[in-house]
Amino acid sequence: MVPRVRIKDVAMLAGVSTATVSRTLSSPETVGQKTREKVIKAVKATGYRINGAARDLRQRRARSILILAPNLSNTFFSQIFAAIQEEASEVGLTVQISDSRIGRDRLLSLGQDGRADGIVLLDGGLDPDVVNGWNLPLIQLSEWNIAYDAPRLGIDNHAAADLAVEHLAGLGHRRILHVSGPQENVLAVTRQEGFLAGAKKRGIDQSVFPGDFTLEAGAEAARFWSTMQHRPTGVFCASDECALGFISECAHMGFEVPGDVSVIGFDDIDFADRFLPSLTTIHQPRNEMGRTAAKRVIAMMRAAQGEDAEPAPDLKDSIKATLVDRASTGRAAL
Amino acid sequence: MVPRVRIKDVAMLAGVSTATVSRTLSSPETVGQKTREKVIKAVKATGYRINGAARDLRQRRARSILILAPNLSNTFFSQIFAAIQEEASEVGLTVQISDSRIGRDRLLSLGQDGRADGIVLLDGGLDPDVVNGWNLPLIQLSEWNIAYDAPRLGIDNHAAADLAVEHLAGLGHRRILHVSGPQENVLAVTRQEGFLAGAKKRGIDQSVFPGDFTLEAGAEAARFWSTMQHRPTGVFCASDECALGFISECAHMGFEVPGDVSVIGFDDIDFADRFLPSLTTIHQPRNEMGRTAAKRVIAMMRAAQGEDAEPAPDLKDSIKATLVDRASTGRAAL
């Protein structure tokens, strides 16, 4: 182990005080020309890097954003993470990630140990006491929970579900099955409500199969669907994975999509476009979601640290979901 | 903003010194029964949480692992991230992630600002000076670079490619096309070498189409394939995305998989199993990879901090890739 270079070493080498070195690095304009040069030379010579822990302690901030999601391996989050990290990196912040289902105590610690100064929360299922107990700038993204005392950002899931129904109805489908997500999930419930409202509004014969967003649930729903007496001709799945599972199982059972049944998904994951048939779905702009959430929470962090000379930039609150019409939906057979 | 509770406040409330509070929290067995109880009561009453920055500074460690990957939105990494975070969380470490393509200086800082004490590197394309300059426990995962002075972990890509060739050859294919990855990528090059060696060994007529792992490259390769005079009957793609792109484009052009051409991918991403046809591919155990890498780097961190009373657990170094035989490959037509 090479002994680390400290600010004192640099100061000594440059023949100045540590205060001057610190100033040279953080606000060079307050240091004299010649001194500045000496210091910079010494910094280069020693390969000095500021010790983050020391700086964080003194400044009572962590220069770090914490992302919490209920399941890091869910590929839906990947682009969101990437977008947040990009925004963060741009302003010199680091990014921590953690699964949000790691136990109450650990979770509380994450938000209270002073090593993060802002949070992007992608989980609406946590104990509100924990979330509100963090007392940090926080934004809810995608999922939400009204008990959390924090702004939220995401698409209008109710309206998006209505888009799906509208699309199927427009193609002449009069019987539609909804494969829902887990009932404890806000997104699932809201999409289902949107579906039900949309179906009712249009006088459509609806039914719901309880799923859980997974491929397997979709496959199971397909098997159920095949046994129905009056088979719905349209199916709206609460997630793309679920829709792919449905279609895949249909193929195995000898049904054609969209010939025998039109299927529409939700999310527009990467493979939706390349699946066979390509999947009609509701597009969630995940990149934009991550980016906007990051900007928001960064603005909140600035404000919390009293740097809010200028007000936080005006960011639009709601993100617009759109329907992408591909090959998995078609006219209803008569 | 609620003023944070400091250790001093707890000490005062419990009527003891800060040293005793600290000890109660980190090594309770050294504190008297009654004192311990008083302190714990005071901790609960105040809701005290240790300030991470202060502790990190004093102990000269960060309790954090840094993950670096060339593109966070690549869904191949999701499971790896999840596995690493799980292992880390279990031993009380936090996880930072960053794109590894953020510029030399930022990158150097990440490994030198003392806010991480171990690194899992998923990028073999960084400047070796930067990587070796970190001087932190580090493990290379999946991708690697011999110029990095650090252990590596991953599957044997050469052998895995041979598995693919063997499979196709076993099905009677005598002409095989390889859709490669970018030539500056170690994985791509090694897989290609394995392919070439495997083909030569078996007297197979080979050709290579230069791709870049993406869906689009696969589609492009398919268009190229369709124009070949003696069309290969087997195709080995360097990634699953690429294979899906190939198959999808084939379908659009009216070819059948595996009727007209057998396609095999690489990685076994989540959707490989549910694609139509389901994709024969080389399975990379990403969960195990992440988990093992995390264990390794944690052991290295322990050793670096002098806690290596016991030697690091004996972890197997190489991870085994296997071929998953699904529906996208079949006997070669005569």
Place this chain on the structure above:
DNA sequence: GAATCGGATGTAATCGATTTCAATGGTGCC
């Protein structure tokens, strides 16, 4: 020439924990 001003720099306090070292008091043994 004295007083004033302000830019550049240094000294020392500070952030909030951990840990070394010394002091204390109780216990057991002779």
Place this chain on the structure above:
DNA sequence: GGCACCATTGAAATCGATTACATCCGATTC
């Protein structure tokens, strides 16, 4: 009873930066 020992505890040093405050010095003003 006296002494050695051990378990507890506290005072103060420490980690490595930032920053409030004091100081110094040359230039400007009257």
